[in-house]
Amino acid sequence: MTAEPRTPATSATPATPAADDPDLTVARTGVRTALGTNSRGASVRIGGDGAPDAFTPGELLQIALAACESLSADHRITHALGEDAQVVTRVRRDKDDAENRYTDLHVDLALDLASLEPLARERLLERMDKAIERHCTVGRTLRAGTRTTLTVTDSGAADGVDAADGAGGDSASGTGSTSAPSAGADSASGMAAGTDGAAR
Incomplete structure (x- = not known):
């Protein structure tokens, strides 16, 4: 499959938390x-x-993308090559060290297509690409971008006591938690940024 940037996924449907998370x-x-x-x-x-x-957090992000794309195409691969098809997916990243974020993630999905006729091979690659584009949640999330939030909770605070009270702070939830958008919250690449070199 040729490496071509995919367009960001967009949707007018409001996002709701999944009940089976x-x-x-x-x-x-x-x-x-x-x-x-x-x-x-x-x-x-x-x-x-x-x-x-x-694994570092950055490695887990890369593996999540590689695994998601491979598994999203698995049905198409199995249908064309059989259940014993050997597939190895590798991933590498380009990183902007000054901004501590990944600029590009490159996935290489390797499989033996020698048994397929040219037309069948082309059809498989097209179907794999469509399956990945439609079903890979990780890839769709990275391309569209996602907002992240961080909530810090005082696990040692007494029940009903607002952890922010002692510090003179305000808690919007009144449960002893404070929440704020993480750095890079509106950028997909922001998810890849580590702290103190944790995400490489």
Whole structure:
């Protein structure tokens, strides 16, 4: 498949929280290390540059895109090449170090097409591209951009006590939490930016 930038996805439909979102948690396990888990029992080790047996947040972002595009095309690949089709997807990034953000993510999906006639090969590539464009949520999110927010909650505060009261601050929710848009909130590439080199 040729590497062609895709146009941002747009929609006039208001976004609503998904009722079946998994409970995603990142718990600190040490200095610049953490464990990400979901409600289905899966886990992934996360750390800064050089952390053994762990992914950096930036690597997870890249892998999320590569996996999403590969899995989105899997039905088309299986239909054309069979359930035993070997597919290896690689991803690399271009980074603006001065702004600490990724400028481009490049996904390479490699598979053996030698068994297909030219017409069948062309048809498969077209169907894969359409499937990825339609079904890859990660890719559609990155291309369209997404707003991110950060809420800091005092987990040690007594129930019903506003954590902002002692600091002279105001809490919009009145639950002891403060919330503000994260840096780069309106930019897809802003999601890739790490802090203190955590996302490489």
